[in-house]
Amino acid sequence: MMDILRILRMPENEAIGDLDDPGATALHADIIRKKIFLKRLYRDFYREFEKALSSRPDRCVVELGSGGGFLKEVMPDVVTSDILELPSVDLYFSSGDMPFKGASVDAFLMMNVMHHMNDVRAFFREAGRCLKPGGMMVMIEPSNTPWARFIYRRFHHELFDPRGGWGFEGKGPLSSANGALPWIVFSRDRAVFDREFPFFEVIAVRPHTPLAYLLSGGFTLRQLVPAASYPAVRAFERLLAPFNRYIGMYQTIVISKKGLS
Numbered sequence: 001m002m003d004i005l006r007i008l009r010m011p012e013n014e015a016i017g018d019l020d021d022p023g024a025t026a027l028h029a030d031i032i033r034k035k036i037f038l039k040r041l042y043r044d045f046y047r048e049f050e051k052a053l054s055s056r057p058d059r060c061v062v063e064l065g066s067g068g069g070f071l072k073e074v075m076p077d078v079v080t081s082d083i084l085e086l087p088s089v090d091l092y093f094s095s096g097d098m099p100f101k102g103a104s105v106d107a108f109l110m111m112n113v114m115h116h117m118n119d120v121r122a123f124f125r126e127a128g129r130c131l132k133p134g135g136m137m138v139m140i141e142p143s144n145t146p147w148a149r150f151i152y153r154r155f156h157h158e159l160f161d162p163r164g165g166w167g168f169e170g171k172g173p174l175s176s177a178n179g180a181l182p183w184i185v186f187s188r189d190r191a192v193f194d195r196e197f198p199f200f201e202v203i204a205v206r207p208h209t210p211l212a213y214l215l216s217g218g219f220t221l222r223q224l225v226p227a228a229s230y231p232a233v234r235a236f237e238r239l240l241a242p243f244n245r246y247i248g249m250y251q252t253i254v255i256s257k258k259g260l261s
Contacts, residue, residue: 025086029068031219036227038216039070041209042111044234045140046074048252049109052138059106064095065113078109096122100130107131110139115158115181118167124197133259137200143207143251144183151214151249152179155221162188186253201256207248211237214249 032039049071053061063071066080066089081091093099096119108127117123127137142152144162152160159168160179166189168178178184185193186205193202212233217223225233240247 025068025082025084027068028219029070029088032068032070035216035223037212037223037225037230038218040227040230041212041216042069043074045111045250046071048140049138050075052252052254053107053136056106060100060104061107061109062100062105063109063111065110065116069111071109096126098126098130102129103132105130105132105135107136107138110137110141112141114139114141114185115179116177117181118169118176120166120181120185121196124193124200128197128199128257131257133257135257137253137255139182139253139255140250141182141253142179143248144180144187145207145210145244145246145248147210147247148207148249149180157220182251182253199258201258203254203256205251205253207244207251208241209237209250210240210244210247211249 032042053059059077060079061075061077062079062081063069064081066082067084067086068088069080071078072080079091080089081093082089083092083094085092091099095113095117108131114120114123131137142148142160149160149162152158156179158177158179162180162183164178164180164184166181166185168176168181186202190202193200212230215224215233
């Protein structure tokens with residue numbers, strides 16, 4: 001066990017540097033391409049998005065915080081976006097001030113994005129304005145299970161504070177974060193969310209993925225298993241699914257705007 005913890009603390013990519021620099025996002029994209037295990041996990045996460053949405057040909061689906069990801073390879077019709085000016089995305093804007101007409105968007109997709117928002121209330125108001133009735137928000141974010149809390153607090157560079165509020169202090173859009181923010185809003189303070197945003201309905205909050213991201217090493221740590229072991233790891237995670245409320249490192253959150261589409 002001590003050897004595993006020592007390996008987890010050994011950085012593999014120390015040159016990522018300033019996370020708010022677009023160059024860091026380009027490096028993230030390069031890491032995803034080279035780390036086949038990590039890329040396969042991303043692809044599985046993207047399929048979570050696909051499963052949650054209808055496949056209407058005229059839909060408007062927007063990914064927020066696209067960063068170095070590759071969602072267009074899985075969903076070619078998606079509009080990618082980021083707060084940083086990146087050559088790989090379609091639009092640049094803040095989540096609190098989006099360039100869409102009212103009731104014009106079918107879905108917002110987000111992977112590891114919400115916990116970087118230091119004003120989530122502004123985002124929920126703006127998302128509510130932009131989404132069509134029946135429109136969806138689907139996000140994959142850190143969970144706050146005992147296992148996740150242990151890992152995020154000891155082996156991750158971002159703040160993870162379940163006692164925090166709905167905002168946090170920070171200097172930049174990516175370097176600032178509270179990994180526990182999605183749990184705070186949708187679990188700890190769920191009654192507050194329901195009261196302040198009555199036009200949204202939380203459809204699902206599902207913890208999952210206790211091991212795969214950790215074993216991949218993410219963007220900065222060493223991969224702990226061969227890439228070829230990915231199917232076996234995911235099969236083992238499926239066996240662990242009954243215990244995900246205690247060990248899931250991520251959670252999929254599905255939210256619908258009330259009303260008929």
